[in-house]
Amino acid sequence: MISVYHYMSLSAILFAMGTYGVLTRRNAIVIFMCIELMLNSVNLTFISLSSHLQSMDGQIFVFFVMTVAAAEAAVGLALMIAFYRNRDSIDVDDINLMKL
Amino acid sequence: METIFFYLVALVAVFSGFLVIRCQSPVNSALGLVNTFFCLAIFYVMLHAPFMAAIQIMVYAGAIMVLILFVIMLLNLGTEARKSYTHGIVWSSIASLAMMFVALRFVKLGRVTGAEGDITAFAVESVGHVELIGKTMFTEFLLPFEIASILLLVAIVGAVVLAKKEV
Numbered sequence: 001m002i003s004v005y006h007y008m009s010l011s012a013i014l015f016a017m018g019t020y021g022v023l024t025r026r027n028a029i030v031i032f033m034c035i036e037l038m039l040n041s042v043n044l045t046f047i048s049l050s051s052h053l054q055s056m057d058g059q060i061f062v063f064f065v066m067t068v069a070a071a072e073a074a075v076g077l078a079l080m081i082a083f084y085r086n087r088d089s090i091d092v093d094d095i096n097l098m099k100l
Numbered sequence: 101m102e103t104i105f106f107y108l109v110a111l112v113a114v115f116s117g118f119l120v121i122r123c124q125s126p127v128n129s130a131l132g133l134v135n136t137f138f139c140l141a142i143f144y145v146m147l148h149a150p151f152m153a154a155i156q157i158m159v160y161a162g163a164i165m166v167l168i169l170f171v172i173m174l175l176n177l178g179t180e181a182r183k184s185y186t187h188g189i190v191w192s193s194i195a196s197l198a199m200m201f202v203a204l205r206f207v208k209l210g211r212v213t214g215a216e217g218d219i220t221a222f223a224v225e226s227v228g229h230v231e232l233i234g235k236t237m238f239t240e241f242l243l244p245f246e247i248a249s250i251l252l253l254v255a256i257v258g259a260v261v262l263a264k265k266e267v
Contacts, residue, residue: 002106007143008207010110014117014136016200021121023192026185029126029172033133036164037120040140043156051147054217056236059152063237066159067248071255073164077171078262084175085265093187 007048014041028080028090032073039069106146113139124185126172130165137161148221151229 014037021034043062050058080090087094116139119132137160144153219232237245 002102002146004212005207006106006110007147009204010113010143012200012203012207013114015203016196017114017117017121019199020192020196023195024186024189025121026187027126027177029168029175029177030120030129033120033126033129033168036160037117037133037136040137040160044140044143047144047147047149047152049212050219051149051221052212053215054219055215056217056219056232059149059233060236060241062152063155063233064244064248066155067252070159070164071251073167074255074259075262077167078259080171081174081263090175090177 004048004052008045011041011045011048014038014044026091026093028083028092028095029077031092032076032080036069036073039065102146109139109142113143126177127169130169130172133168134161134165137165148224149229150224151233 018034018038018041021037022031025031025034043065046058046062046065050056050062083095084090113136116132116135120129120136123129123132137156141153141156141161144150144156224232
C-alpha cells in the first residue's frame with residue numbers, strides 16, 4: 001500500500017535533483033526549469049499531505065504556488081530576453097555587471 | 101497493483117528529472133520537464149485531487165512550458181554547442197546529496213499526524229473536487245485569491261515593460 005511517506009520521499013529526491021541543476025547549470029533558462037522542478041516537488045508534498053490529513057488547505061496552497069510560478073515565468077523570461085538583447089548570451093557567468 | 105504503478109511512474113519521474121538536469125540542449129531539458137509534469141499529474145489523480153491534475157497539465161505542461169520553449173527557440177539556444185555547460189559539480193553534488201539525505205531521514209523518522217478532516221476520498225467522489233475547492237477558496241481564502249489576481253496583473257505589466265525595446 002502506498003503511504004504518504006512514499007510520496008514525500010519521491011518529493012525529496014526531485015527537490016534534491018532540482019537543487020543540483022540550479023547549482024551546476026550555466027544556461028539561465030535551464031536553471032529556471034530546475035526551479036520549476038523544485039516548485040513541483042513541493043506541490044507534490046502539499047497534495048500528498050492534504051490527501052493524508054483529509055483537508056483542503058494544502059491544495060489551495062498549491063493553487064497559489066501555481067499562480068506565483070506563472071507570474072515568475074512571465075517576468076523571468078522577459079528578463080532573459082532583455083539580458084540576451086544586451087549581451088548576446090544567456091549564460092549566468094556573463095551576468096556580472098549591474099549596468100553596461 | 102497500485103504499488104507497482106506508483107514505482108513505475110516514480111521511476112519515470114526521476115528519470116525525466118535526471119534528463120532535465122543533465123541534457124546539454126535546453127530543448128531536451130524542456131521535454132524532460134514536461135514528462136515530469138505529466139508524472140506528477142498522475143500522482144495527483146492517485147491522491148484524489150483530479151482538479152489539481154487538470155490544472156497541472158493545463159498551466160504547467162501547457163502554458164509555462166510553451167512559454168519556455170518559445171523563448172528557447174526565440175533566442176535560438178538549441179544550436180549552440182558549448183563545451184562546458186556545467187560548473188561546480190563536486191560541491192553541488194555534495195550539497196544536494198546532503199540535502200536529500202537530511203530530507204529522507206526526516207521523512208523516515210518523522211510521523212505524520214492522523215488528523216481527520218471532512219475532505220475524504222468519498223466526499224471528493226460524491227460532491228466533486230472542483231466544488232470543494234471553490235467552496236474553500238471563496239470563503240476562507242478569499243483575500244489571498246484577490247491578492248493573487250493583483251500579482252498576475254503586476255506580472256503582465258512587468259513582462260511587457262521588461263521585454264519592450266524602449267519604454
